[in-house]
Amino acid sequence: MNFSEEWKSLWPISSVFSPPLLLSGPSAKPLGPLFFIPSPETLTLLFSFPSFSPPFPFLPRLSLPRFLQTTKDTFILPSDSNSIAADFDSQSGDTRPIINNNLQMLRCPNNDVLVFFPTGENLDRVGFIVLSAKESNLEARVDKDGSVFTTQFGFYSRILKLFVNSVAAAGLGFSASTGNSVTVGLLLACTLYSVHWFSVEIRECSSNLEEPVLFHLGTKKFKSCSVVHACWSPHLAEESVVLLESGELFLFDLVSCSGAGKLKGTRIGVSWDGLDDWEKGKWLSCEFAWHPRILLVACSTAVFLVDFRFEESNVSILAKIEMFEMSHLAENDRFVAFSKAGFDGYYFMVTTEYWLLLFDIRKPLTPMLQWAHGLDNPCYIREFRLSELRSQSKDDEYAWASESGYAILVGSFWNCEFSLFCYGPSLPASEASIASKLSKFCNSLYAWELPSELSLSGRDCHCGNCLVREDFSKTALPVWIHWQQKKEIVMGFGILDKDLSASQSQLDSLGGFTLIRLMSSGKLELQKYRASWNFIKRSEEVSGEASLQFGDSLIYPLVDQKYKFPKRYKYLKLDYLYGYLNGDLAKVVVSNMQKPHVGPIERKSFIQDFCELLCEKLKSCGVNKIGSSPAMTDVFYDVSLPSSIHEIASRRIWTGLTMDLLHLAFSNYAELLEVLVDQKKVSLDFLDIPDLPQLPPFFLRKPSGRSNKWSQKVQPGNSLVGPVLPLPILLTLREAAKEKKFSVLEEDESDGSSVETELTRQCNEVMKVANEMVHPVSFSGPNDSPAVSLADDREEKWLGSQELKPFFLYNPQAFSETKGHTMDITQDKPVFKDERFATFVSKMHEKELVPNARKELVGLEMFDELCPVELKFDSPPMKFGPNELKGYKLLKRQFSKWQEDFKPYQDFCTLSKIQKRAP
Known part of the structure; x- marks a missing residue:
């Protein structure tokens, strides 16, 4: 069946078998490597902010999604809890403190890089540092007092979003502030109810250094409605648009601003009446399209095209969430992130809870490509040219793919998960072929390989050991603390330009890029990433360096710092288990028995009643002769509930042990010594022997009722407990008793597997009899x-x-x-x-x-x-x-x-x- 490109794009990639519009496998080798892995040896600390304090709540409280997950007698998945919370709270995204990229970079004409980020006690000021290239290295330059450059005043509200726009000074409609300075860019900072505009200037100092300065241009406060998003115009550098929670749009022109003060924007006359799609969701974002008077506006249920070139704005729908409810999983789906794509104003990308979608404005309501991203509520999305990620390459074999391809980065800073989705045109064909001629009239896009993970922190490892260790660390925290609040996570990042990144490192055979990131601990780091054919192999190399242990107080400052989570580890010496798994149990037993005993030897008198009591329990099950394997009928008589062949064979071996070995396996607390744990003696806990007739090792029974430590009120009882030694050790001791000396076990290598041989033989007999019965x-x-x-x-x-x-x-x-x-x-x-x-x-x-x-x-x-x-x-x-x-x-x-x-x-x-x- 020959489907059109529009139909083919409706099968999400990575969710169906052999999806269309996917270039993958050996035939896609000309695309080059599409995995990007960090190089641990290139990790460099650029600067550290000791006073950096992310804005997280000081009091232990549960957000609505966290409350739903931890409510007693319920089990709700994180994705479901976030979806439910979104229905009750229009600002449910604020429950995740980090939802935006908190780091923005601006390239200067002298090749310096300005790095902007929120700073201050409540992150209500704009801070920045200068990165200068010195001898193939980047060095951080800060203020004279050793701190970062900051604005002179705070905004009395936390900065939620930062946006920069690189412009030339001659292209602006307003002059530089004072003195001999050059304006190199514009900066826009958004709080919950206000927007602030700055010009970024470079001034010459007396020491022949160039000092960056932020000159405040104006502020606009919105008292009745909160700010959702703002963006700079790529067409007119001095223009910007602000989107409010009510759906109102305002256009601001900095040409009319002659100094710091209040800015008055022009309300864009757009009417949402008659469009039911926006009423059911909340507004997400806005971007300029291919024309300075055409906008793309997205809410959680639809994406709109707003054309305000005339007096009355024209609104059309480009995408609707109802189009993508293709399974029962997506019945309550919604758009969660939106951004432009393609770098020409005609493409945009949007993510839902389940899908990543790429659209062409010229073909509304039909996605060009669609992926199943598999991420938990991603709130960040941005596109890069593949040539930016594969710069510094020596080999020109993949030059066509690097120049033609794109990469979409989707993920969540709060969840520390990011994935890279690569796409581009089909593979080039010969000029004389029909495919080459059709490609001139049809601009079909294809996904390049399946999505791959990108670790922004450079420390993540997904081998089995690291995943298990991290999962245990998460569950050890109290329910009112998110694991992200105790772990060092990425607050923001930026990628250096290709030419500047290449000057900082030698050329690589496959290419790569240089990443600058801001960590929650206040560290500004630089690390280089290289393109690779394999992601898993490299992850194992950095496994030992992966930072998976949670700190005592990395992000979450507790009240007065009185409540701590110290790192305490208790190590268990499992030498017997290790010896058993490797077939060397006999040697381990011998070596431990030959070690001299340290400390006083406590001798307990043998209780004669023990033998009589244990004999009575065995006789009640039909065992008349102690020390010899019972008849198979007696063992099967004890089978009540379903038992495996191994369990039945184990019962027969246990019942055939001699009384002296049974006395080692079953005892009472009066005969058991306490063990030393953390310089304190702790008594061990075992299970009581049941009263009902059962064969050892007594699978069905209740735990013994006692406390962890004996006291005057709680004394050890005389009831039988056990087994205190596992069966393999007892069988090893039985073999040693037959030879009358332990040296035989050390000389005979075959004895290392005698325990397993005995178990296998008994299991075979049980299986044979069971099949015949x-x-x-x-x-x-x-x-x-x-x-x-x-x-x-x-x-x-x-x-x-x-x-x-x-x-x-x-x-x-x-x-x-x-x-x-x-x-x-x-x-x-x-x-x-x-x-x-x-x-x-x-x-x-x-x-x-x-x-x-x-x-x-x-x-x-x-x-x-x-x-x-x-x-x-x-x-x-x-x-x-x-x-x-x-x-x-x-x-x-x-x-x-x-x-x-x-x-x-x-x-x-x-x-x-x-x-x-x-x-």
């Missing part, structure tokens, strides 16, 4: 009876019981491949290859064996009719009265109806050969 169990008539085959080679019989105990095998769906909606345990092979853990054995209750036997059930055994397996209750016998029986029958009918209608349960009973009982 399990037969289809179904009753079609009164004379039918179940048949159970025993293991003939062991000559084991189900003696001691007048009724047979049938079992059934099954593989949980998590371990099996499925066919359709059913699970075939006879044909499908487990995904997890080790059948010891993937195969489960379960025993059916006695009523299944004799279906005609009817007896009155008045106790807990009534619940056996609702479950195919035998149930055991750890509670005293009880009987139910008439009211309880009436309620039970009602619940039984409802539960039976659910069993009949629930197809997975019916499939399980059919495949496991379990009888389906009628209600």
Whole structure:
């Protein structure tokens, strides 16, 4: 089927298999590398601001999205909580303190770079420094007192956005302020209810140095409505537009301004009446289009084209959010970020909660390209030429792609996530080909490879170890603190121009760029990024240098600094586990037993009652001879709830241990020594031995009721607890006892795997017997009876019981491949290859064996009719009265109806050969 380019663009890239309009794979090699990774060795500290204080709340309070996430007995995803908060609060974006780029750079004619950023106690002043090129390095130049250059006054409100515009002095309609100075640019600073305009001037000093100065041009305060966005005109340097929360637009012309004072803007006569799209959302941004009197205005539900060249403005719709509700995930989608694209005024890009969209103004309501970005509520978007990111390249092989391609950076400063989306025209074809001739009339755009991550901090690593460590660090913080408030994150960034970046470093084979960033700790850093074919490989190289640990107080200044989160680590020496995993457990046991004991030796008398008590528990399960492996029938008799083959084999090995080894494994607290943790003795906690008949190691039991440390009121009891030693160590000690000396274990290398060999042998025996015992169990008539085959080679019989105990095998769906909606345990092979853990054995209750036997059930055994397996209750016998029986029958009918209608349960009973009982 031959789709048009408009139709092809509606399949989002990175969300469908083999999406159209995507250049990827070996055929796209002429595009060159599109991954950009930081070089750790180039990280340079340009300047540090000790007094830099990001504007975060001083009191511990929960924002609306954070409150929704941490509310008791609820679980809401961060993306859902932000969406809900947006419906209740028009300024919900303010709940994320960092939503804009807080760093702007301006290039001067003398090749100096001015770096602007908010500063002051409440970030209510414009601060800046000068970066000068000295001997292939950038050096920061600050004020005479060692601090940054700042404006003379503050705005009494936090600066939310900064915008600079590079212009020539002759192109301005107003003169320089005083003296011998040159105006090199304009700066615009927005607070919540005001906008401030400055001219950026360079003055000559007596020391032959050039001093930058910000000359205040004027201020406009909006009392009735807050400022949403402002932008400079790319056509007339002295003009700017301000967008208010109400949708009003004001045009400001600095030509009419002769000095500092209040500016009066011209209200743009635009009427939103009759357009329902803007009423359902909030305003986002505005930009100039290809003409100085045509604007692009975006809200959370639509993007508009405003043409105010005539008395009455003409408004048309370029994009609507309803166009992109292509799945149930996007039912409540909205536009969250907007910006121009293409550098010619005809393209713009917009992001929703799920998609990144590229539009051509000349083709409204139809995206040129569409990606599924996979980011959490991105609020920042900007486009770069690919040649800016791949400058300094030695190889001209990819020159065409660098000059023709573009890269869109989308992400969130608050979430520390940014992705790069590259696009451009199709690959060049030969001039004589049809594709080359069609390309002259059709400007089709294609996505170049899938989106890639760009780490602005230069410290992020996404290997498994770093991700797990960072996740644990996040969960360790209190619920009222966001993890971003305790971690050093990027507040703003800028990329040096190509020529200046190339002068600071040697040419690279694939190219790269130089990034300047402002960190939340107050550090201004420089780092070089290079183009690469592989992102993951390089991430592992910087894994050790990745800064993933949260600081005690990086961004979040707590009240009086009394509440701290100190870094405390407790290290566990897992030498036994390490030895077991590497097959050297015997050597580890021997080496530890040969070490001399440090400290006083406490000797406890052997309690004779221990042997008697443990013998009684084993005999109650049918074990008559201690120290020898019990019959397989006794082990299977203990199987009640579903147990894996490994669990059954483990019970048989435990039961076959001698009494001296069992005494090492099970003891009471009076015989256990306290361990030293943080220079303090702490008593360990173990589980009590249950009263119900069970085989060791007693899988089903309750935790022991005790405190962490003994006191006068809480004394150690005499009840049995354990196991205090794992089974592999006990088996190793048993092998050593057979040889009467431990040196044999050190000399024989094969003994290192003897524990695993024993477990494998026991599992094989259990599996063999289980396969022979399990037969289809179904009753079609009164004379039918179940048949159970025993293991003939062991000559084991189900003696001691007048009724047979049938079992059934099954593989949980998590371990099996499925066919359709059913699970075939006879044909499908487990995904997890080790059948010891993937195969489960379960025993059916006695009523299944004799279906005609009817007896009155008045106790807990009534619940056996609702479950195919035998149930055991750890509670005293009880009987139910008439009211309880009436309620039970009602619940039984409802539960039976659910069993009949629930197809997975019916499939399980059919495949496991379990009888389906009628209600």
